[in-house]
Amino acid sequence: MIINETQTTKHKQTTRKRLIEATARLFAQHGYNGLTMRSVAEEARANIAAANYHFGSKDAMVLEMLRERVQPINHRRLELLNQARNHNSVKHLSTYEIFHSLIFPLGEEIAKNAKSRCSLAQLIARTFTEPVQFIEKMHHQFFSQIADTYYRELALSHPGIPSKEIYWHLHLAVSSMLGALAQHRRLYDFTQGNCEENEVFPLIERLIHFVTHGFEQGINHKFDQ
Amino acid sequence: MIINETQTTKHKQTTRKRLIEATARLFAQHGYNGLTMRSVAEEARANIAAANYHFGSKDAMVLEMLRERVQPINHRRLELLNQARNHNSVKHLSTYEIFHSLIFPLGEEIAKNAKSRCSLAQLIARTFTEPVQFIEKMHHQFFSQIADTYYRELALSHPGIPSKEIYWHLHLAVSSMLGALAQHRRLYDFTQGNCEENEVFPLIERLIHFVTHGFEQGINHKFDQ
């Protein structure tokens, strides 16, 4: 199988691309165990065997889908982080700038097209709730490195704060981010109509603000233990 | 089937109780679709048919398990909320008091016994990520009422704040709470050993503090939209 930009391979990739998109949609909605090869094939208007032909197995298919969705976001994060570092004359970045670079790319990707809005938010949230083994591996593969980057950046910006407190509150910030994404779909029901569910960026903006102040107030507070 | 406190019914309930506990453990670990009747029966050292005998179906069994775990927590929440209302001479409660009554009961239940620690945290988080229909119903049944209670309490404590902002930031606070619970198990890996994973109450305390300040700073901030 040759992968290039000829017209033929483009056409070859359409079913593959449809399968990936169907996988993303169904994985976000039903999780790994709730996703079946038949449901993916039906959603993608393709044959069941085609899915196994292109990816080899269910595991590999879902993993490939996750890789394609997550990596651009992580690249954008580091891009924004470096942008903030360069455009800043001060020694260290503000907490807001750091969390902005972490969270904003998610908003960009969610808002990129209407179809994937709720899908991507749920999808990313699921990668942290699904306990399946390959997802844990994927988690270590894709997120452990970036988590370390952000820990170091925060530690640099908050000298004198015990590393344990940095860890705790970065953990809380990331948890808030993922929780908010996972719950985004439910916001409309929850408020009984008081919030429009498709307002992505206002939510993202409030989320960044929320975790920034939770983090800053948290690490400066004297806890009993 | 007679349910009372005779010795016989006690013995009758042991397998039923073992099934409920196994259901909780496996549901927390693998979600609804990842939980199988056979795995529950095996974990509970019981027969597959016994599960269907006691509960009728997989749906009913999981639902009953959730009911037994969630309701005590909600009762405790309202208890703490009323306690704060009575012991307080001021007109309205502080944001901290409100979120304390919302979150602290979770910590109590999680810390109640070592076995259910991670289990309960994940379990509750799953009830908000699993999209299965009966869980959504259960969500409306168990949580919509208490969500409304907390919205009204927060609105009462923050006069002049648009109800939309109250909704947004209560949503963020609840999302943070659930996200933190869902991620609690992963904290140890995440920090590569810098945080002891079994410190429940320190995390809970920081979580309450985190969402309190995120909420208060959030609703008082002027957002573009």
Next chain:
DNA sequence: AGTTTTTTCAAACAAACGTTTTAATCAATA
């Protein structure tokens, strides 16, 4: 054009799923 490679498809595979059936076991009362 003919040939080769890549991709699709319907059908079938064994395994695992939730559930039901039927009989055996248990505890308790008469």
Next chain:
DNA sequence: TATTGATTAAAACGTTTGTTTGAAAAAACT
């Protein structure tokens, strides 16, 4: 002790699961 009702157990039910097969179709290349 005999009998009754509640509980457990083994086996089988019909579906659905992920995966494989082998032939047909499509595309690419010489």
